[in-house]
Structures are given as C-alpha cells and as structure tokens.
Amino acid sequence: MLAESPPSPRSVTTGMLPGQRRRPTDPPDPAPPPYWRRLFPVLAALALLTRVPSFRHPLWNPDEGYLAVQARLLASGGTLYTTVVDRKPPLLPWLYEAAFALCGDGSLGPLRLAAVAAQLLTALALASTARRRWGDRAGRAAGVLYLLVSVGLNPEDAQAATFEVFMLPFTAAAVRCADRGQWTRAGLAVAGACLTKQTGGAALAPVLWLLYQHPYGRSTALLRTVVGVALPVVAAALLTGPSRFLFWTVTGSSSYATFAGSELHVLARGLTNALILAAGCAGLLPPVVRVLRIARTGAADLWLWLIASAGAVLLGFHFFGHYYLQLIPPLVLLATGALQILPPYRLTSALLTSASACALFLLWGLLAPRPDLAHTERLAAAVQARTGTADRVLVWGIHPETYWLAGRVPASRYLTAGLLTNYSGGRDGPQVGEKYGVAGAWPVFRGELAGRPPALVVDDSRGLPFAPDRLPSLRRFLDSRYQRAAVVDGAVFYVRTR
DSSP states (O other): OOOOOOOOGGGOOTTOOTTOOOOTTSOOOOOOHHHHHHHHHHHHHHHHHHTGGGGSSSOSSHHHHHHHHHHHHHHTTOOBTTTBOOSSOSHHHHHHHHHHHHHOSSOSHHHHHHHHHHHHHHHHHHHHHHHHHHOHHHHHHHHHHHHHHTTOSOHHHHSSOSHHHHHHHHHHHHHHHHHTTOHHHHHHHHHHHHHHOGGGGGGHHHHHHHHHTOSSOHHHHHHHHHHHHHHHHHHHHHHHOHHHHHHHHTGGGTTTSOOTTOHHHHHHHHHHHHHHHHHHTTTTHHHHHHHHHHHOOOOHHHHHHHHHHHHHHHTTSOOOGGGGGGGHHHHHHHHHHHHTTSOHHHHHHHHHHHHHHHHHHHHHHHHOOOHHHHHHHHHHHHHHHHSOTTOEEEEESSOTHHHHHHTOEESSSOOSHHHHHSOTTOOOSSOOSGGGSSTTHHHHHHHHHHHSOOSEEEEOOTTSTTOGGGOHHHHHHHHHHEEEEEEETTEEEEEEOO
8 A cells, every 4th residue: 555656757755854845836746647546545445444433422522512503503594603602613513504404413424424524635635745745655654644643632532523623624735735836725725724713724824934935926925825815714704794703703712712720720631632642643753753853954834834733722721632633734744754764664663653553542432431421411311301392491511412412492592601601611710600701691691591581491510610509690590480300410400480
C-alpha cells in the first residue's frame, strides 16, 4: 500500500528538508492516474474503519445532542439565533437540519457517515499537500498517518460528529490551496472553517504566510483571499441577522472565555487531554523532535499553523478533548516532512506505532461503557412516560440530548443550563449563576416560562453549581407553579399545578 512509486523529475525528494517545497509558480506535477485511484479506496476504507465505534451509540456527547435538538427545531420552523440559540456559527446546525430533512430526525447515522467523509476529505487534502512538497510516498504516508491518529483522544471527543471533525477538511483545504497559489479558494476554505467553528480561523495564519512568500502579485492575492473569506461570512450574517450573528458567534461569549475560579479544574483537564493526544500521536512526535535536533529548520507555514491551532485550543481556557483535534493536521504534515530526511525504517516505525495506538483507541471506543448516556436514556424514557407529544418540557441540566431522545419540545430557546449560568465550560468555580449567564438571557427565559409554562420540569443538576436553589428566579418559578413528583436516577421531576 505504501510502496514507493518511481518519482517524476519534479518529485525527487532525496535529502529534502521539511522546510523545502515547490514554489507557487511551479507547474503542478502531472498526476499519474493510478496514484489517486489506488490511494483513494485505501484511505476511504481506513476512514470508515477508524470511525466504526461512532456507530455504536446513538450519541457520544452533549454537543451532538445540542445539534440534534437544534436541527429538529429548525426543521419545524425555528430560527437560528432567535427561537433556538448557541454560541456556534451556523454551518453545522444547517448540515444537521439538512440531514434530518433528507433522512429523518430519529438517528444520527447519516451524520456519522458525513463525519467519515469529512475525515476522508481531510486525509486527501493532507496527502495532496505532502505529495506536492515531498513526493508520492509522502502523500501516501500523510493520508494514512492522519487517519490513524485522528482517533487518538477520548472516544466521546474523537468519534462524535461535531464541530472540529467538520472544520478540519476546510482547514486542510485552505493550506492546500494557498500552497498552490489558489487564493480565492483558500479564502473560501478559511471561511468554511470559521463558519463551522470560530477557531477554524487559525488556518488563516499559514495562508497569509504563504501569501507573503508569494513571489509576485501579493496585493491581488491578498484581495482574492479577503474576498474569499468575507463573502461567505457576510452571507451567513445576512441570513441569520447581522447583530444576532455577531452576538452569538463573537461578542456574547465573554464570560465563557475565562477560567477564573476554576483554574485547577480546567488545567487538570487540559493536561489530561494533552497526554491522551500525545499517546495517540506517539508515532508522529519522535520524527518531528529528531529533525528539530539535527536540522534546525522546518516548514515555517506548518509550524505557524500548529502554533495558531494551539492558540485556538487555549482560547477560552476550557481544554475539552475535541478542541485538540485541530492540532492533528499540522502535526501530520510536520511529521511527514521530517520522515523524508530520516532513514526509511523511521517511516515504518511511525506507521506501526500509529497503527498500534489507533487499535487501542478503537478498542476503547468499542468497549468503554457510557454512564452519562445511560442516565440520559433513563431520563428520556421517564419524560416520555409522563408527558404527551405536544407538551413542552424544561430539562434543567447540561444534557440537551434528553429532549431529542424523548421526542419532546424544549420550553426555552436555551437548551442547557450552561447558557443561563455560565456552567457551559464545565467550570466548578464561583463564576456560575444568574449574573454570569449570557447577557440578556434571564429576562427572555423568564418570559418564555411565564408565557408558556412547561408541563414538566426536570432538575438534572444533581448537586452541581447550577442547582435551582442557587438561582432565585428559577426557584421562585418552581415554588409558585410546580410540585415535586418523582426522582429518577437522581434527577427531580416537577409537575405543573396551575
């Protein structure tokens, strides 16, 4: 599969350092038709194999649940950033909505397949970039290495069909296009990454560096890049409402982007996830470190991409495992470049190490229990048994998937307690409460509850800092209209009395 084919005159890579690459003005290598015909099915099969665990559970994490509920509300006539809100850009909610419209909203299976396709596209983009820079063997190695290490995190982070997985094809495409001097396409790819998740904008750093290295026409190239970035973002803002788009994707997250009061909690999470990723990338890190020691050089754009991606992981100081997925594409290209100046056995070792780590993470995904999902399924079954299909329900917790599994309509546009209390980052410090929620959210929330009181309220706080007893507005509302009816798996059920 990874046997080296005879190189063309332009693809000779003997002794080429990771920092060396073709100039943007060079004509592209003539692609031998068999190359991609042989590589594509291998990468497609590997992409599917590495995501087999994703099909095991109906949901992997609350982000998937949030997206599923959003998509169902949007499909029934809801409006993004108005009747249903989140701090994320619109592209992935729209993708979920489209999948539900085409395939029904009872399963995330179509989104799992879309995630396989996203991983395959990322691998192909990285393979194309590596092949252009270092030759055929490097292209094969980059595609295979990426897919092997793409699952090197906690399965609930690596296997979920959420923002980072769908952002990565855009980031890899942005660098690929910039490497070829295709500036409008590079800008469009950066915009796609940003519209999937804000931190996708990190891909702009290597694009601008490559633009700066462009030997001529920099002004025109910059204009094309800016237009490529701006047009999709402006279109999305116009479609969703410019002020609402700006608030929910940028300005409305100031309290979220801090770890004040939760320093030890989030730093411990950050260190844990960094160590897990290091284990998953055990085949990539040694060649990168080795080349840094012997060659004091490197591909500046790839290092800049890695540094910008690390900054994106740090942004907000929450360090969730899925944030770290953004580091993998630049790491793969750096390792692939490093392996070109090391002895051939180093590539074999990197592949075997990565394959072994991949196997362990796949076993983790296939065998590990999911207690959070089991809890949510029990709650959903209890909600279903106590309400009718037309009843509105308020689940006060951090598991919005309860609405989706129960098939019930949320009583509020705020699908988790996190948006209203600032618990979204999993913080355990003092900055949780009504005054730390999204600006202006509580008056809207109180109006929603007063105007159309839910038939059932489920307090799923279970002793966490957002419990109703710590929130005067919610406590008064429950005391005035509801009575405690049951406790299910630690969650308190309240039924309306008037």
